[in-house]
Amino acid sequence: MSKGKNYNVSIDVGTSSLKGVITSLDATGRQFLEAYGSVKSAGIEKSGINDAVALKGALRKLVDGLIDQMPKKDIIADFYVSFSEMNYSVLSENVEEIISDGEPAVIKEETIKDLLENIEQEKFTRGNIKIHKSYIRKYILDDEKIVFNPVEMKASKINLEIVYISSEGRSSEIFKRIFEELYGSGVFNIRPSLVSAAESVLTDKERQHGVMCVTLGHSVSEIICYKENLPVYISQIPLGIKNIIKDVSKVLETSFDEAEKLLVTYGDTNINNSGEERVEYFALDGRTRKSVSMRKLSRVVYARVRELFNKIRRELGIFYTENKNITEDKLPGGIVITGGGAKLRGLTDTGVETLRMPVRVGTYETSFNPRIENSDDVSNDPMFSACLGNLLESTEKGVLEEAPLSNEEDGKVKEKEKKGFGDIIKSIFFGGEEE
Numbered sequence: 399m400s401k402g403k404n405y406n407v408s409i410d411v412g413t414s415s416l417k418g419v420i421t422s423l424d425a426t427g428r429q430f431l432e433a434y435g436s437v438k439s440a441g442i443e444k445s446g447i448n449d450a451v452a453l454k455g456a457l458r459k460l461v462d463g464l465i466d467q468m469p470k471k472d473i474i475a476d477f478y479v480s481f482s483e484m485n486y487s488v489l490s491e492n493v494e495e496i497i498s499d500g501e502p503a504v505i506k507e508e509t510i511k512d513l514l515e516n517i518e519q520e521k522f523t524r525g526n527i528k529i530h531k532s533y534i535r536k537y538i539l540d541d542e543k544i545v546f547n548p549v550e551m552k553a554s555k556i557n558l559e560i561v562y563i564s565s566e567g568r569s570s571e572i573f574k575r576i577f578e579e580l581y582g583s584g585v586f587n588i589r590p591s592l593v594s595a596a597e598s599v600l601t602d603k604e605r606q607h608g609v610m611c612v613t614l615g616h617s618v619s620e621i622i623c624y625k626e627n628l629p630v631y632i633s634q635i636p637l638g639i640k641n642i643i644k645d646v647s648k649v650l651e652t653s654f655d656e657a658e659k660l661l662v663t664y665g666d667t668n669i670n671n672s673g674e675e676r677v678e679y680f681a682l683d684g685r686t687r688k689s690v691s692m693r694k695l696s697r698v699v700y701a702r703v704r705e706l707f708n709k710i711r712r713e714l715g716i717f718y719t720e721n722k723n724i725t726e727d728k729l730p731g732g733i734v735i736t737g738g739g740a741k742l743r744g745l746t747d748t749g750v751e752t753l754r755m756p757v758r759v760g761t762y763e764t765s766f767n768p769r770i771e772n773s774d775d776v777s778n779d780p781m782f783s784a785c786l787g788n789l790l791e792s793t794e795k796g797v798l799e800e801a802p803l804s805n806e807e808d809g810k811v812k813e814k815e816k817k818g819f820g821d822i823i824k825s826i827f828f829g830g831e832e833e
């Protein structure tokens with residue numbers, strides 16, 4: 399085991415690619431990028447995992463590639479994983495707890511921790527609802543005193559206003575099992591991609607004043623709005639870059655792969671940027687050369703992107719209707735787009751033109767999150783937003799208003815078990831035996 403350094407492994411699972419990084423933390427808390435990479439996804443679609451064996455193969459390939467970049471293989475790491483599913487929601491709830499029957503008693507940190515754990519466990523047992531993250535808006539002591547941190551204060555009764563990000567179903571468990579089969583039992587911090595991506599790219603001011611973050615991925619666009627530093631709205635639009643690629647392949651009568659290549663290399667949703675110059679591609683037979691004008695390509699791309707922004711506008715409408723208490727200047731931060739799709743040229747122009755509000759591309763670098771040394775390639779790449787956002791938890795210091803529950807699957811706060819890379823290598827070469 400290497401001494402003096404802490405390592406983190408983070409993987410973001412998408413339907414187009416799996417993204418991964420390894421970072422190290424030195425004694426002063428500075429974070430360094432040690433390895434990064436991405437591989438083509440397998441076994442996972444919008445609806446979820448449809449071939450666990452194929453997905454495991456792709457994960458092995460990704461981790462293999464990361465380990466290859468490490469000068470030292472024998473390290474211990476914390477493991478973070480994010481993925482997307484279609485049924486996340488954000489809920490808000492008031493909870494009351496009697497601290498003492500008689501005289502007011504001092505509130506201890508454990509009291510609050512226990513309270514949150516009980517709520518999480520109760521929801522999971524009763525409705526199979528998994529709480530991914532929770533935030534506390536405020537505490538009210540004895541029906542009168544509002545505080546941000548009740549620890550060390552005296553009260554007979556405490557009320558909490560809690561905001562949760564939750565989902566129904568067993569996807570997190572399936573992911574956990576896959577990772578356990580690959581790398582042995584231990585703690586895998588499993589998080590929703592959309593939260594990791596948003597918290598990776600947004601600034602504190604945006605989250606405070608109001609902003610919508612859109613993670614434009616291959617299969618879906620995931621939406622999360624923040625106001626007063628809390629998530630207030632979550633939604634998914636079943637439209638991603640895949641739909642643009644499909645359109646291009648249909649109109650140009652070419653393969654999906656060729657269409658994706660054209661889109662990534664020449665695609666621009668701003669028709670004004672594209673002229674009559676022609677670009678070549680292969681027809682479906684893989685031999686016949688064809689060509690298309692940049693303008694025509696741009697027109698195809700524009701149509702879908704316009705549709706996406708119209709759908710985003712509809713989401714804004716729903717958000718405003720559901721949050722009537724939020725009046726003027728509802729989302730002054732506008733729209734921040736991240737995910738691999740945010741690399742599409744001209745996207746912000748089309749966004750501003752359609753929505754008439756600020757639209758920007760968000761990457762880890764555009765936030766004020768702790769710097770990760772040597773990470774320019776990934777910090778500036780919106781495709782890696784969620785992957786880097788997963789790591790924020792590892793550097794998060796006790797934020798009073800924001801008290802995340804444990805991410806452990808059984809809902810208990812445990813001493814974090816670290817994963818040995820020796821084990822990872824062993825499981826890769828020996829077919830994923832359990833520890």
Ligand SMILES: Nc1ncnc2c1ncn2[C@@H]1O[C@H](COP(=O)(O)OP(=O)(O)OP(=O)(O)O)[C@@H](O)[C@H]1O
Binds near residue numbers: 414616619658661739
């Ligand atoms: N320059 C570019 N222009 C347009 N699209 C791009 C560009 N670069 C990458 N993409 C697209 O971004 C997508 C990959 O983004 P990302 O890795 O965020 O998706 P994912 O996480 O695999 O998908 P999902 O989250 O929807 O499951 C691919 O569809 C890819 O074609």
Ligand SMILES: [Mg+2]
Binds near residue numbers: 411412591615616
């Ligand atoms: Mg994704």
